[in-house]
Amino acid sequence: MESQPEKLGRPRVAALDEVLGVPFRVLDDGLVRVVDYMGDDAAIVQAARVSYGAGTKAVSDDRGLIRYLVQHRHTTPLEMCELKLHVRVPMDAWRQWIRHRTASTNEVSSRYSVVTDAAQRTSPDAWRLQSDDNKQGSCGLADASLGETLSAAERELQQHARRVYEERLATGIAREQARKDLPLSTYTEAYWKVDLHNLLHFLALRMDPHAQQEIRAYATVIGQQIVARWVPLAWEAFEDFRLGAVTHSRLEQAVLAAVGGGHRDAALEAARAAGWLKPAKAGGLARNRERAECEQKLRALNLEIPWQ
Numbered sequence: 581m582e583s584q585p586e587k588l589g590r591p592r593v594a595a596l597d598e599v600l601g602v603p604f605r606v607l608d609d610g611l612v613r614v615v616d617y618m619g620d621d622a623a624i625v626q627a628a629r630v631s632y633g634a635g636t637k638a639v640s641d642d643r644g645l646i647r648y649l650v651q652h653r654h655t656t657p658l659e660m661c662e663l664k665l666h667v668r669v670p671m672d673a674w675r676q677w678i679r680h681r682t683a684s685t686n687e688v689s690s691r692y693s694v695v696t697d698a699a700q701r702t703s704p705d706a707w708r709l710q711s712d713d714n715k716q717g718s719c720g721l722a723d724a725s726l727g728e729t730l731s732a733a734e735r736e737l738q739q740h741a742r743r744v745y746e747e748r749l750a751t752g753i754a755r756e757q758a759r760k761d762l763p764l765s766t767y768t769e770a771y772w773k774v775d776l777h778n779l780l781h782f783l784a785l786r787m788d789p790h791a792q793q794e795i796r797a798y799a800t801v802i803g804q805q806i807v808a809r810w811v812p813l814a815w816e817a818f819e820d821f822r823l824g825a826v827t828h829s830r831l832e833q834a835v836l837a838a839v840g841g842g843h844r845d846a847a848l849e850a851a852r853a854a855g856w857l858k859p860a861k862a863g864g865l866a867r868n869r870e871r872a873e874c875e876q877k878l879r880a881l882n883l884e885i886p887w888q
């Protein structure tokens with residue numbers, strides 16, 4: 581008798597089903613929620629093993645395989661899983677988010693609809709100061725009295741911008757033009773669908789300390805509240821091999837190996853040859869980003885910094 585291919589069911593992840601449609605709050609008025617998903621850890625394993633059949637491997641084997649795939653960037657099995665989110669994000673964070681071209685997006689149209697009356701507010705104790713050594717970053721907080729003044733001015737500006745917008749609409753100005761002076765703090769909403777490989781790439785970039793705090797807040801919720809529930813084995817591998825991993829350039833390896841082996845002179849020679857040890861006019865060493873990153877890595881390994 582001919583054997584009938586078995587009927588496959590839809591993969592379901594109970595932990596993610598529990599929070600399907602549930603809004604996770606982000607910032608003061610933002611949200612992320614899962615609209616739908618496709619696949620699970622087993623779908624990744626199944627895709628990777630398709631060449632020799634799904635088989636009946638133990639969970640421990642699945643974990644090992646997923647860890648291998650993530651560690652060695654065998655990416656297509658992770659593309660078998662997809663996630664669709666509904667997000668509500670201030671436009672400045674959305675402008676960074678939308679740079680990730682590998683997702684599919686539908687954003688609410690402010691030509692078609694009146695823009696929601698919601699703008700992200702900064703509390704007086706949350707104004708960050710410009711970082712001195714990272715032009716794209718912040719460092720430390722403004723003091724309380726400056727914070728009060730800034731938050732009051734923010735409120736006034738947002739209310740004024742909203743009033744001008746609504747006045748334009750009331751006089752019959754088209755929504756597409758009336759919106760032009762709304763601030764970047766205004767919340768927008770979108771559906772965002774992405775596969776797991778590209779989602780992890782997004783999370784690696786946007787959970788990183790170099791990313792702006794606001795988008796980092798969204799990425800952290802997506803990672804820790806959603807992906808960790810959905811594909812716990814892939815999430816664990818991602819935390820181990822991407823989020824918590826440190827890479828070393830060829831030069832860094834030369835310096836680390838020399839310091840670790842007790843060859844301080846060789847480490848200094850490698851750093852000098854790389855141009856890391858040029859003197860500053862005011863004395864000491866001139867600023868050098870690569871050297872500073874190497875210093876961080878040496879500190880993390882409890883190794884001496886040979887040029888200090």
Ligand SMILES: Cc1cc2nc3c(=O)[nH]c(=O)nc-3n(C[C@H](O)[C@H](O)[C@H](O)COP(=O)(O)OP(=O)(O)OC[C@H]3O[C@@H](n4cnc5c(N)ncnc54)[C@H](O)[C@@H]3O)c2cc1C
Nearest residue numbers: 676679680681682683716778781782785786788790791792
């Ligand atoms: C901390 C930080 C600071 C940033 N600062 C700036 C800035 O100052 N100015 C600025 O403009 N942007 C900035 N960006 C945005 C950044 O340059 C990327 O555009 C953004 O992070 C999207 O990354 P991606 O292209 O890798 O992601 P995706 O668009 O999701 O693409 C994923 C991967 O797919 C591949 N891919 C996608 N599209 C193409 C393509 N057309 N051709 C070839 N390969 C493709 C690439 O391998 C890419 O890495 C910053 C990003 C971060 C995280």
